[in-house]
Amino acid sequence: MPEQKDLELLIHGHTPILQIETHEEKRALDLLVRIATQNVIPLFKWSVTEGLRRVDIDLGVQRHNAEPRDVLGHIKSSDVDGIYVLLDFDPYIQEPVNQRYIKEIAMQFEGGRNKLVFISHKVDMPPGLAKRVARFELRLPDASALEHIIRDEAGRWQKESGKRVATDADTLQRLMRNLSGLTFNDARRLVRNVIVDDGAITEEDLPEVMRAKYQLLNRDDVLSFEFETTRFSEVGGMRTLKRWLQQREKIFHGLIDQPGIDTPRGVLLLGVQGCGKSLAAKAIAGIWKVPLLRFDFGALYDKYIGESEKNLRESLKTAEVMAPCVMWIDEIEKGIASGNDDGTSRRILGSLLTWLAENRSSVFIVATANNIDDLPPELIRKGRLDEIFFVDLPKQDIRKQIFSIHMGKRQVDPSAIDLETLAAASEGFSGSEIEQAVVSAIYSNYGSDRPMTTQSLLKEIRATRPLSVVMDAQIQKLKQWAESRTVPVD
Numbered sequence: 174m175p176e177q178k179d180l181e182l183l184i185h186g187h188t189p190i191l192q193i194e195t196h197e198e199k200r201a202l203d204l205l206v207r208i209a210t211q212n213v214i215p216l217f218k219w220s221v222t223e224g225l226r227r228v229d230i231d232l233g234v235q236r237h238n239a240e241p242r243d244v245l246g247h248i249k250s251s252d253v254d255g256i257y258v259l260l261d262f263d264p265y266i267q268e269p270v271n272q273r274y275i276k277e278i279a280m281q282f283e284g285g286r287n288k289l290v291f292i293s294h295k296v297d298m299p300p301g302l303a304k305r306v307a308r309f310e311l312r313l314p315d316a317s318a319l320e321h322i323i324r325d326e327a328g329r330w331q332k333e334s335g336k337r338v339a340t341d342a343d344t345l346q347r348l349m350r351n352l353s354g355l356t357f358n359d360a361r362r363l364v365r366n367v368i369v370d371d372g373a374i375t376e377e378d379l380p381e382v383m384r385a386k387y388q389l390l391n392r393d394d395v396l397s398f399e400f401e402t403t404r405f406s407e408v409g410g411m412r413t414l415k416r417w418l419q420q421r422e423k424i425f426h427g428l429i430d431q432p433g434i435d436t437p438r439g440v441l442l443l444g445v446q447g448c449g450k451s452l453a454a455k456a457i458a459g460i461w462k463v464p465l466l467r468f469d470f471g472a473l474y475d476k477y478i479g480e481s482e483k484n485l486r487e488s489l490k491t492a493e494v495m496a497p498c499v500m501w502i503d504e505i506e507k508g509i510a511s512g513n514d515d516g517t518s519r520r521i522l523g524s525l526l527t528w529l530a531e532n533r534s535s536v537f538i539v540a541t542a543n544n545i546d547d548l549p550p551e552l553i554r555k556g557r558l559d560e561i562f563f564v565d566l567p568k569q570d571i572r573k574q575i576f577s578i579h580m581g582k583r584q585v586d587p588s589a590i591d592l593e594t595l596a597a598a599s600e601g602f603s604g605s606e607i608e609q610a611v612v613s614a615i616y617s618n619y620g621s622d623r624p625m626t627t628q629s630l631l632k633e634i635r636a637t638r639p640l641s642v643v644m645d646a647q648i649q650k651l652k653q654w655a656e657s658r659t660v661p662v663d
Contacts (some may be wrong), residue, residue, distance in 0.1 A: 176312045181208050184256065188307040189282035190275070191290040192298060195311050197356050198260065201292050202228070204311075205256060214286060215255030219244050219262075228258075241265040245274035248289070249281065258290045263297060272299055279305040314357050319349045322357070323374075326364045330372065340374035348374060351382050354494030359389050383464045387495060395488040397467045399501070402459035407578055408452055409604060410571035411662040414440075414562055422461055425535060426497060437559055438529065439538025441505075441552070443545065443659060444564030445648055446640060447605030450541040451503060453564070453662075457539055458499040466492055466500045470508025474517065481517050482524060489528050497535035505540040506547035522549060529557045545654050553658075563659035565652065566603055566641055571663065572596040575604050579611045580625075591627040598634050601641035610634050 183191055193201050202218065209216035209229050216228045224239035225247065238244040241262065248257050265271050278289055279302065291298075298306050314322065323345065327338040348367070352360045363385055367378045387398045405415055421437045423429045442450040458465035468488065474481045492500050502508070509522050529538065538558060542548055553561060567575060573596035577587040599607055610633040617633070618625055641648055 177204055177207060180204055180309055181212070183307050183309055184208055184212070184214075184288055185286065186307065187284055188305065189279040189285075189287070189289060190302065190306045191288055192296050192306050192308050193290065193292045193311070194294065194296055194308070195292065195356075196294050197311055197358055198292055200357065201311060202258065205258060205290065209256055215253060216258070217255055218258045218260065220260040241268075241271055242274070245271060245278065249274060249278050254285070254287050256288045256290060258292060261293045262291050263293045263295060266291075266296070267299065272301065275302060276305075311356075313354060314352075314360055316349055316353075318357070319352050319360060320345075322352075322361050323348065323364050326361065326368055327374075330368045334372060336372055338368055338372060338374060344374055344376055344379070347376075347379055348382065350497070351379055351386065355386060355389065359386075379462075380464075383495070383498075387464065387466075387491075390491050390494055395469055395472045395484050396491055396500075397469065399455065399458070399465040399467050401455070402465050403452060403455045404459050405456045407582070408449060408456050409575035409578055410567055411449070411453060411564070413660060414453065414662040417560065417562075418457060418460065425461065425537060427535070436533065436535055437537055438532070439500075439540065439558045441558050441561045442539065442541045442564055442662075443548075443561060443651075443655060444543070444662075445566055445603060445651065446543050447603035448564045448566060449604045450564050451501075452604070454499065454501040454503075454539040454541065457537070458501075461497075461499070461537075463537075464495055464498040466495060466498055468500055468502045470502075470505075473508070473521070482520055485521055485524055489532075492536045493532070493534040495536075497537075499537045499539055502538065502540040504543060505552070506542045506544050509547070509549060509552075522551070526551050526557060545651060561659045562662045563652075563655040564662050565655075566601060566648075567607075568663070569596045569600070572599050572602065572607060575607045576611065576630075579608045583611065583615060585611070585615070585625050590625065590630065594627055595630055595634065598631055599639075601639045602634070602637070603640060606637060606639050610637060 195201050205216060206228060208214070214229075217225055218228045219225045219238070221239060221241070225244050238247050244259070266275070275289065281287070282289060283305075331337055348364075352363065355363070363382055366385070367374055367382060370378070384398060384400070405411070424431075424434055425437050427436075442453060444450055455465060473484050473488070492498060509518055540552075540558070551557070573592045576590070576592050576595050576599075580587045580590065599610070602610070610630060613633045613636075614625060614629045617629060623629075
């Protein structure tokens with residue numbers, strides 16, 4: 174086992190302290206037991222509830238060594254060589270006396286096979302001890318291990334119920350891919366939940382698996398899981414963008430292995446407010462049938478130096494583990510400009526740009542922006558994202574389509590309405606303004622027996638001053654900039 178060999182090398186190395194951060198305590202202990210047994214090294218385990226006991230052979234529990242300071246003193250004065258494992262010691266490690274004990278033990282153990290091992294879900298090692306510590310991470314299950322877990326749980330279900338688990342090869346492959354990045358325990362638990370639900374593994378189970386996976390992985394508020402995606406049939410226009418995405422869908426999902434073709438990285442959607450950029454982000458996740466993660470710059474920045482960068486790294490790591498997925502960064506220009514004067518925003522931008530250039534996981538970025546003045550040149554150059562699309566105010570034929578979509582969503586029969594007249598009257602309207610006109614007309618007719626009419630909709634249109642009038646100068650400037658630098662979505 175490669176994992177066992179890696180840990181064994183650290184046991185035989187010169188570093189006196191090992192740190193294992195994991196939620197799989199039993200698995201880490203089992204590894205150490207195998208290593209200790211095979212190498213004939215005494216293995217001791219301590220917890221605050223049990224005290225100290227020898228694990229490789231049963232010699233009883235030393236309850237008098239239950240207190241952290243007592244067990245450290247015992248280890249320091251003991252003439253028995255061995256591996257001493259301290260479980261969940263992190264609440265006590267910051268105490269000055271304990272730190273001194275650990276340092277003295279480390280100096281005693283240096284160069285020998287004695288080891289002090291800390292196992293916990295999180296260990297904040299004091300700076301004074303960091304140079305004497307080696308970190309070890311338990312490996313996550315690979316494809317072969319995940320397949321074994323699924324077959325094992327399917328076999329268990331068949332034994333208990335007398336029925337075979339219904340599934341197909343393609344769904345199994347997708348399930349294995351969705352489970353990647355989870356621990357053995359978490360993967361097994363999700364597989365068991367999927368099977369026990371209805372005795373089958375179907376395509377309908379996969380979104381639920383990804384939601385559960387996200388809940389297990391996410392440790393902050395920077396990334397949020399968007400449960401509601403949409404279909405491109407609910408998005409008016411954007412024909413060029415739709416075609417671009419369709420051409421890359423199979424590559425993104427790894428269904429085509431063709432040398433020289435990179436996995437799609439992402440797009441920047443630049444355009445007028447209310448013209449459907451956010452809706453397009455949701456539609457991309459919907460058409461590709463992958464989770465949609467929303468990245469919140471507001472939650473990223475932290476008052477403590479270095480914490481914002483750490484939040485970014487953890488969020489990007491979560492996104493990588495959630496792959497394949499779409500990560501939506503809404504109004505990216507505001508997030509990059511929202512840092513304070515200590516240079517945080519520049520460091521965040523640098524880290525994000527580096528990740529965009531180096532990332533090879535199936536995380537597709539959809540960044541949206543309204544203001545070109547705040548967009549850094551480093552972001553919009555080729556190589557960071559695949560393409561920059563410009564979302565303009567919809568033309569007449571698209572406005573007609575948008576009216577039809579929003580009426581259909583609200584049980585209004587579009588065939589009873591003169592859509593051509595509405596589309597012509599709404600020149601300069603954005604998609605969201607058209608939607609609001611439909612909503613306002615419904616409210617105006619609410620409580621009466623009158624059906625929706627073309628005239629009632631025209632009334633609402635004429636009562637609206639669209640953004641293209643209110644912010645004409647800014648929109649014209651944006652259009653002029655985008656003309657030679659971006660690809661129109663239509």
